[in-house]
Amino acid sequence: MAALxxxxxxxxxxxAARAGTITTDHGQIQTPIFMPVGTVGSVKAxxxxxxxxDIKAQIILGNTYHLYLRPGTPVLEMAGGLHKFNxxxxxxxxxxxxxxxxxxxxxxxxxxxxALFQSHIDGSRHMFTPESVxxxxxxxxxxxxxxxxxxxxxxxxxxxxxxxxxxxxRWLDRCFARLAETPDxxxxxxxxxxxxxxxxxxxxxxxxxxxxASKNAAGNAIGGLSVGEPEEMMYEFTALxxxxxxQDKPRYLMGVGTPWNILEGIALGIDMFDCVMPTRNGRNxxxxxxxxxxxxxxxxWATDFSPIxxxxxxxxxxxxxxxxxxxxxxxxxxxxxxLASIHNLSFYLWLVGEARKHIQAGxxxxxxxxxxxxxxxxx
Amino acid sequence: MAALxxxxxxxxxxxAARAGTITTDHGQIQTPIFMPVGTVGSVKAxxxxxxxxDIKAQIILGNTYHLYLRPGTPVLEMAGGLHKFNxxxxxxxxxxxxxxxxxxxxxxxxxxxxALFQSHIDGSRHMFTPESVxxxxxxxxxxxxxxxxxxxxxxxxxxxxxxxxxxxxRWLDRCFARLAETPDxxxxxxxxxxxxxxxxxxxxxxxxxxxxASKNAAGNAIGGLSVGEPEEMMYEFTALxxxxxxQDKPRYLMGVGTPWNILEGIALGIDMFDCVMPTRNGRNxxxxxxxxxxxxxxxxWATDFSPIxxxxxxxxxxxxxxxxxxxxxxxxxxxxxxLASIHNLSFYLWLVGEARKHIQAGxxxxxxxxxxxxxxxxx
Ligand SMILES: [Zn+2]
Ligand SMILES: [Zn+2]
Numbered sequence: 001m002a003a004l005x006x007x008x009x010x011x012x013x014x015x016a017a018r019a020g021t022i023t024t025d026h027g028q029i030q031t032p033i034f035m036p037v038g039t040v041g042s043v044k045a046x047x048x049x050x051x052x053x054d055i056k057a058q059i060i061l062g063n064t065y066h067l068y069l070r071p072g073t074p075v076l077e078m079a080g081g082l083h084k085f086n087x088x089x090x091x092x093x094x095x096x097x098x099x100x101x102x103x104x105x106x107x108x109x110x111x112x113x114x115a116l117f118q119s120h121i122d123g124s125r126h127m128f129t130p131e132s133v134x135x136x137x138x139x140x141x142x143x144x145x146x147x148x149x150x151x152x153x154x155x156x157x158x159x160x161x162x163x164x165x166x167x168x169x170r171w172l173d174r175c176f177a178r179l180a181e182t183p184d185x186x187x188x189x190x191x192x193x194x195x196x197x198x199x200x201x202x203x204x205x206x207x208x209x210x211x212x213a214s215k216n217a218a219g220n221a222i223g224g225l226s227v228g229e230p231e232e233m234m235y236e237f238t239a240l241x242x243x244x245x246x247q248d249k250p251r252y253l254m255g256v257g258t259p260w261n262i263l264e265g266i267a268l269g270i271d272m273f274d275c276v277m278p279t280r281n282g283r284n285x286x287x288x289x290x291x292x293x294x295x296x297x298x299x300x301w302a303t304d305f306s307p308i309x310x311x312x313x314x315x316x317x318x319x320x321x322x323x324x325x326x327x328x329x330x331x332x333x334x335x336x337x338x339l340a341s342i343h344n345l346s347f348y349l350w351l352v353g354e355a356r357k358h359i360q361a362g363x364x365x366x367x368x369x370x371x372x373x374x375x376x377x378x379x
Numbered sequence: 380m381a382a383l384x385x386x387x388x389x390x391x392x393x394x395a396a397r398a399g400t401i402t403t404d405h406g407q408i409q410t411p412i413f414m415p416v417g418t419v420g421s422v423k424a425x426x427x428x429x430x431x432x433d434i435k436a437q438i439i440l441g442n443t444y445h446l447y448l449r450p451g452t453p454v455l456e457m458a459g460g461l462h463k464f465n466x467x468x469x470x471x472x473x474x475x476x477x478x479x480x481x482x483x484x485x486x487x488x489x490x491x492x493x494a495l496f497q498s499h500i501d502g503s504r505h506m507f508t509p510e511s512v513x514x515x516x517x518x519x520x521x522x523x524x525x526x527x528x529x530x531x532x533x534x535x536x537x538x539x540x541x542x543x544x545x546x547x548x549r550w551l552d553r554c555f556a557r558l559a560e561t562p563d564x565x566x567x568x569x570x571x572x573x574x575x576x577x578x579x580x581x582x583x584x585x586x587x588x589x590x591x592a593s594k595n596a597a598g599n600a601i602g603g604l605s606v607g608e609p610e611e612m613m614y615e616f617t618a619l620x621x622x623x624x625x626q627d628k629p630r631y632l633m634g635v636g637t638p639w640n641i642l643e644g645i646a647l648g649i650d651m652f653d654c655v656m657p658t659r660n661g662r663n664x665x666x667x668x669x670x671x672x673x674x675x676x677x678x679x680w681a682t683d684f685s686p687i688x689x690x691x692x693x694x695x696x697x698x699x700x701x702x703x704x705x706x707x708x709x710x711x712x713x714x715x716x717x718l719a720s721i722h723n724l725s726f727y728l729w730l731v732g733e734a735r736k737h738i739q740a741g742x743x744x745x746x747x748x749x750x751x752x753x754x755x756x757x758x
Contacts, residue, residue, distance in 0.1 A: 040712060041707075042714040044713055047695070047714065048698070049694070049695075070706065071681070071710075078682050078684070079700075079702065084684075085700075085702070087698055087699055087700075302454060303458075305458055319466055320466055321458075321466075323450070324420070324465055324466065327419075327420065327450040327454070328421055330449060331419040331445075331450075334713065334716055334717070335426065337713055338426060338713070338717065
C-alpha cells in the first residue's frame with residue numbers, strides 16, 4: 001500500500017498554524033490533531049466504540065515498552081497486529097520505548113549498542129536496540145513508527161546533551177537501515193518519524209532539526225520537551241525546531257500537554273500532539289472544560305445539576321451532570337473514571353477541531369489569544 | 380399517574396414459568412427480567428448509554444442504604460429524584476436497606492422500632508425505621524419500593540425465624556401506613572412490594588406468603604433466600620412461596636443468582652431477579668457465556684482471537700476477543716472491568732429474553748433442561 005502523505009490545506013496569517021490532512025493506510029487524520037494515549041493497547045477506561053463515536057478520536061498511540069512486555073510481540077503477531085488485537089481500526093502511532101526505558105533511571109544501562117533495562121513488572125532483563133525496537137514496532141504494526149532515541153532529562157549539561165544527541169542521530173541511521181531491510185509485516189505501510197533532540201541548547205536543537213530534516217522522512221517529531229522546563233522555554237525550542245523542519249511534512253510535538261500548551265504549539269506550526277494528561281488528570285477528578293478547569297471532587301459541585309460541560313457538543317458531557325460525576329468520584333465508582341476520561345478526551349478532540357476551523361477561517365491567532373485565558377481559569 | 384400493572388401473557392405447559400408485561404410510569408418491562416444492580420446510583424463500570432443500548436436493561440436497582448449515605452436524600456430531592464440524578468430514565472427499583480443494615484452485623488442493633496446502625500464509611504450513627512425507609516425511598520423516587528424487612532441468616536433457629544418474620548410483618552403494616560399518609564414525591568406512582576420471610580421453615584414461609592398475599596400489593600417479593608442455603612432448598616422454598624402468591628401480580632426473587640438459578644426460578648413462577656454476580660464476578664474475570672463459564676485470566680485464552688462470546692448477539696461481546704480481554708485483565712486495565720461487566724450483563728439480559736421467547740413458544744421446560752448443563756460447564 002502507500003506511504004503516509006500530508007496535504008497542507010490552510011495556514012494562519014498571524015501565526016505559523018496550519019491545517020492539513022494526513023493519509024495513512026488506516027485512514028485520514030485532519031490536523032492539527034490530538035492523539036489519545038493507549039498505553040497497553042487500551043486508552044484507559046474508554047472503549048473503542050466510545051473513542052470512535054463519542055470522543056471522535058482519529059488516531060491513537062500505543063507504547064512499545066508496555067506492549068513488548070504485555071501482551072508481547074508473539075501474541076501481537078498471532079493476532080495480526082495491534083489493530084486486530086485491540087479492535088481500533090484507525091491509524092495507530094507507537095513510541096519507541098526510549099522515553100519509558102530512560103524513565104526507569106536506576107534499572108537501565110545505556111551503551112552505544114542500545115539500552116539494557118529491567119521490566120517494571122517482574123524485574124526481568126531486556127535489551128532495546130534501534131534494530132530490536134524497529135522489529136518490535138513492525139510486529140505491533142503501527143502506521144507511524146517512532147525512532148529509538150535518548151531523551152535527556154531537564155536540565156542537562158551541554159556536553160551530555162551533545163553526546164546524547166549524537167547517539168540519537170547514530171541510532172536514527174540504524175533505525176532507517178533496519179526498516180529498509182525488513183518488510184512491512186501486515187501489508188500496509190509503516191512510516192518512520194525521526195525525533196529531534198538537543199535538550200535546551202539552541203545550536204544543538206538547530207543541528208538536530210537539520211539532521212532530522214535531511215532524512216526526508218514522512219513526518220518529523222520533536223522530543224525532549226515538556227520534561228520539566230519552563231513553558232516559555234518549551235515554546236521557544238518548539239519554534240526553533242519548526243523553523244528548521246520542512247513545511248510539507250507533519251510535525252509532532254511529543255508528550256504535550258495542557259489545552260493551552262496545545263493551542264500555543266499549533267500557533268508555532270505543530271500538527272500532532274499526544275499526552276496522558278486528559279486521561280490521567282481525568283481519573284484524578286480534574287476536568288478541562290470550555291469554561292475553565294474544574295476540580296470535580298470539590299463540594300461546590302454537589303448540587304450543580306448542570307451538564308459536565310454545557311459548551312461541549314459531546315454526548316456524555318451533555319448527558320451527565322457535575323453533581324452526578326462528583327458523587328461518583330466521592331463514592332469511588334469506576335464510572336467516575338470512565339466519564340471523566342471520556343469528557344476530557346472529547347474536550348481535547350473538540351479543541352483541536354475548533355483550532356482547525358479557525359485556521360481555515362484565517363483567525364486562529366486572535367481566537368487562541370481570546371480562549372486561552374478562559375480555558376486556564378479555575379472554576 | 381398510574382399504579383404498576385402486570386399483564387400475564389403466556390404460561391409454560393410443563394412448568395410454572397410465565398411471560399408478562401409490567402407497566403410503570405417510567406415504561407414497560409417484559410418479564411421474566413433480570414435487573415442490573417446500581418448500588419450507589421451507578422451500575423458499576425457501565426454507562427447509562429451502554430445499559431440502554433448495548434445491554435438492553437429494562438429496569439435497574441438502587442440500594443437505599445448506599446444512596447441514603449451518598450449522595451444523601453437532600454441531594455437526590457434537589458435533583459428531582461434518582462432518575463434525574465443518574466440519567467437512567469427507565470423504571471428503578473430500590474431495596475429497603477434492610478439487607479445491607481443486617482449485613483453490618485456488629486455495627487447495628489435491632490429493636491421493635493427499627494435498626495440502629497453505624498455507617499461503613501465514617502462510623503456515623505443512623506436509625507432506619509419502616510417509616511424513615513419509606514420516606515427515603517420516596518425521596519429516591521423509585522418506581523418500585525421494597526418493604527423494610529429483617530433478613531435472617533441461614534441457618535436460623537425456628538424461634539428466631541418466627542420472631543423475625545412477625546417483626547417483618549408488623550413493619551410491613553407500618554410501611555403501608557406511612558406510604559398512605561405521604562404523597563408520591565415526583566408526580567409518578569411509587570409501588571410498594573412486600574417481602575416474604577420465614578427462613579427455611581415451611582410453616583413460616585407459608586404463613587408469611589399468605590400474609591403478604593393478603594395485602595394485595597402491586598407485586599410481591601421473596602427475601603431471605605440465596606443467603607447460603609443449598610440450591611435445592613432455595614428452589615423448594617421459592618416454589619412454596621410462589622404457590623401462595625397471586626398469579627396476577629409479578630413475583631420477585633431477591634438477590635438471585637447464577638444463570639441456572641435464574642432459569643430454575645423462572646420455571647417455578649418467578650418474574651423478576653437481581654444479583655451483583657454478573658458485575659462482581661465480571662470484575663474478577665469470571666464470564667458467563669452461551670457456551671459455559673470462562674475464567675478469562677486463564678493462560679489458555681492468551682491467543683484465542685475469537686469473540687468473547689460468539690453465540691451472544693451483543694456488540695461488545697462480538698467485537699472484542701478473549702485474547703484482548705485476558706490481556707486487559709493481566710495488565711490491570713480498567714477497560715477489563717468495563718468489558719467484562721458489559722458482557723455478563725448482556726448475557727443475563729439475553730438469557731431472560733430467550734427464556735421469555737421459549738415460554739411464549741410453550742417449550743420452556745425442555746429448553747431450560749437442555750441449556751443449563753451447557754451454561755454450567757467450565758470452558
Ligand atoms: Zn504529557
Ligand atoms: Zn446475588
